Amino acid sequence: MNDQRRHLRYLVLLSVLLFFPSLGARDFWAPVEPRYAEIARVMFDKGEWIVPTVNGNLYTDKPILYFWLVLIASKIAGSVNEWTVRFPAALGGLGLVLITYKFGKDFFNSRIGFMAAAVIATSVRVIWEARWAHLDMLFTFFFALAMYFASRAVLIEGHRKQMLTAYAFMGLATLTKGLIGVVLPALILITFVVARGDRRLLREARLVAGIAIFLLIAAPWFIWVSLATDGQWIKDFVFVHHLQRYTGGMRHHQPFYYYFTTLPVDILPWTVFVIPALFAYRRCRGLLADPVRLFFALWFLVVFLFFSASDTKRDLYLIPLLPTVAVFIAHYIDDIAAGRLPQDALYRSISRFFFTLIALAALLLPVAVWVLRRDAFWIGLPAAGTLTAGGGAAALFLWHNKPLQAVAATTLMMAVTALCAVIWIFPYVEPYKSRRPFSLEINRIVPSTATLYIYADTMNDFNYYTERDVIPVLQSPAELGRLLAVGKDGYMLIKERDMKRIALIARELIVASETIGSTRWHLIGLGNPIPKR
Numbered sequence: 001m002n003d004q005r006r007h008l009r010y011l012v013l014l015s016v017l018l019f020f021p022s023l024g025a026r027d028f029w030a031p032v033e034p035r036y037a038e039i040a041r042v043m044f045d046k047g048e049w050i051v052p053t054v055n056g057n058l059y060t061d062k063p064i065l066y067f068w069l070v071l072i073a074s075k076i077a078g079s080v081n082e083w084t085v086r087f088p089a090a091l092g093g094l095g096l097v098l099i100t101y102k103f104g105k106d107f108f109n110s111r112i113g114f115m116a117a118a119v120i121a122t123s124v125r126v127i128w129e130a131r132w133a134h135l136d137m138l139f140t141f142f143f144a145l146a147m148y149f150a151s152r153a154v155l156i157e158g159h160r161k162q163m164l165t166a167y168a169f170m171g172l173a174t175l176t177k178g179l180i181g182v183v184l185p186a187l188i189l190i191t192f193v194v195a196r197g198d199r200r201l202l203r204e205a206r207l208v209a210g211i212a213i214f215l216l217i218a219a220p221w222f223i224w225v226s227l228a229t230d231g232q233w234i235k236d237f238v239f240v241h242h243l244q245r246y247t248g249g250m251r252h253h254q255p256f257y258y259y260f261t262t263l264p265v266d267i268l269p270w271t272v273f274v275i276p277a278l279f280a281y282r283r284c285r286g287l288l289a290d291p292v293r294l295f296f297a298l299w300f301l302v303v304f305l306f307f308s309a310s311d312t313k314r315d316l317y318l319i320p321l322l323p324t325v326a327v328f329i330a331h332y333i334d335d336i337a338a339g340r341l342p343q344d345a346l347y348r349s350i351s352r353f354f355f356t357l358i359a360l361a362a363l364l365l366p367v368a369v370w371v372l373r374r375d376a377f378w379i380g381l382p383a384a385g386t387l388t389a390g391g392g393a394a395a396l397f398l399w400h401n402k403p404l405q406a407v408a409a410t411t412l413m414m415a416v417t418a419l420c421a422v423i424w425i426f427p428y429v430e431p432y433k434s435r436r437p438f439s440l441e442i443n444r445i446v447p448s449t450a451t452l453y454i455y456a457d458t459m460n461d462f463n464y465y466t467e468r469d470v471i472p473v474l475q476s477p478a479e480l481g482r483l484l485a486v487g488k489d490g491y492m493l494i495k496e497r498d499m500k501r502i503a504l505i506a507r508e509l510i511v512a513s514e515t516i517g518s519t520r521w522h523l524i525g526l527g528n529p530i531p532k533r
Helices: 002-019 032-046 065-077 082-107 110-121 124-130 136-155 162-177 180-196 199-203 207-228 232-248 258-266 270-280 291-309 315-338 345-372 374-399 403-433 436-445 461-466 477-486 496-502
Strands: 452-455 490-495 510-516 519-526
Touching (some): 002 110, 032 065, 032 461, 065 136, 065 162, 082 110, 082 136, 082 315, 110 124, 110 315, 124 136, 124 315, 136 162, 136 180, 136 291, 162 180, 162 207, 180 199, 207 232, 258 270, 258 291, 258 315, 270 315, 270 345, 291 315, 345 403, 403 510, 436 461, 436 490, 436 510, 490 496, 496 519
Antiparallel strands (some): 510 519
C-alpha cells in the first residue's frame, strides 16, 4: 500500500507538471480549439445547457459532456476562457495516467503499472492532447475506466458485478464523443468472448441491468436535445457524423496503412522500445491460454483495425489504444530489468543509437536555429539543453545496462522539455497562430450593430474573440458577388489569397489588415467605403 501511495503521488505530480502549467496562457489555435471555445461562450452567455450551437448553427459533431465540464469550470471562474476550455482535457490526461497505472498494477505488478503510467504521461500525443481543447483525452479517460472495470469483471473471479460500473463509464464516454463510447468496448469484449470460447462470460455480462444503467446516464440528454431541435440534432449526429464520417472520409480520407505511420510518432520517445519488444515476444506462445495478455492484445487490435477500416482517419483517433502500448512497453522493460529477457543486440543497438541521436540532434539544434531564425535562439536553448542532457543520460544508462534508470531519465527529459515548450516556445509561436489581436482591432473599427461577414473560413476564432454569435460565411465567389451587387452596408473578412483569386473587391475598400502566420487578412468595408487607417 505504501508503494501504491508513493507511486500515485509521483504520478499526480508528473501529470500536473506536464498538463496544467500555463494551461490558459496561450490563445486558442485553429482548427478545433476556437470552435469549442465559441460553443461554450455562447452557451455560457445564454444560460444554455442542452443545445450547442456555433455561428448560429446547430453543433451536431459531438455530444455535450465536455461542454458541461467547461461550463461548470467557467461558472466557478466567472467566464469562459482559455483555461476553463482546456481544463477538461488536462483532467482527462491526469485520469488516463492514473488508470493506466491501475491496469499495470492490477494485472501485472506495481513496477509495471508505474512505468506504464510514466510512459503514457510522457508520450508526445498525450502531452499534446492533454494541453489542447480537444475532447479526446476526456473520452479516452472514460473509455479506459470502462475497460478497466470490464477487464476486472471478465478476468478476475468474484468481480463480475464490476461490469455494471463499466456500463456507467460507457455512458459517460458516449456522452463525451458519441456512440464510439459503447461500440468500441462492446467490440473488444465480444471479440474476447469469441476468442476464449467461453459463453459463460456472455451470460454473466448482466446485459439487462447494464443497458439500463447505460441508458440512465446517456439517454436523457440525447432525448432533451432531440426534442429541443425537432429531431434534427440526432439525425445529423447519427447519419452525418457517424455513418458518413466512417464511410465517406469527411475531409480526412487516408489510406489503410495511415496509422502505421502515425502511431510510432504518437508514442515517441518510447517507440524505440517497441521494435525489440515485438521481436522478444514474437512467438506469442500461450497467448490464447493467458486471458490477460489476450485481452490487452485484442483491445489493441480491435481499436487499430476499427479505425483503419474507416475512411476518416485522424492520428488522435488511436489514443484509446495507448494504455495497451504503455503496458506492453513497461512489461518489456520490467522483464529486461528483472533478467527474464536478455538485453539482446537489437535492444542495445536501437535504444543506445536512438537516445544518442536525440542528444546529438539537440546539441546541433541551436546552431540550426541561429542560422535560420536567430531571434528564436535563446527561446529554444532550454529545450535543446534538456534534450541533450536527457538523451545523453538515457544513452549512458543503456550503455551501462541500467534500463530502469534510462526510463527515469527519459521521463524527466520529456517533463522538462514540455515545460520549456510551455514557458518559452509557445509564447514565441503565439503571434503566428492567434487571431485575438486582429479581432480586437476589428471590434475597434466595426460597430456592434454592423454586420460582419467572412469569406470561406469556419474556424470560429473571430466569433470568439470579437464575441459575435454569428459571422455569416460567404462560401463562394458567386455568393460574394451577389452581396456586392446589392450594395449592402457592412464589413467582411477575407484572406489575401482569396481576394486575389476572385478579383471582385477593390483594394480601396480595405479598412485594416493583419498578417497572422503565413496568412494575410483584410477587413473590407462594404457599401460606403471607409478610408483605410
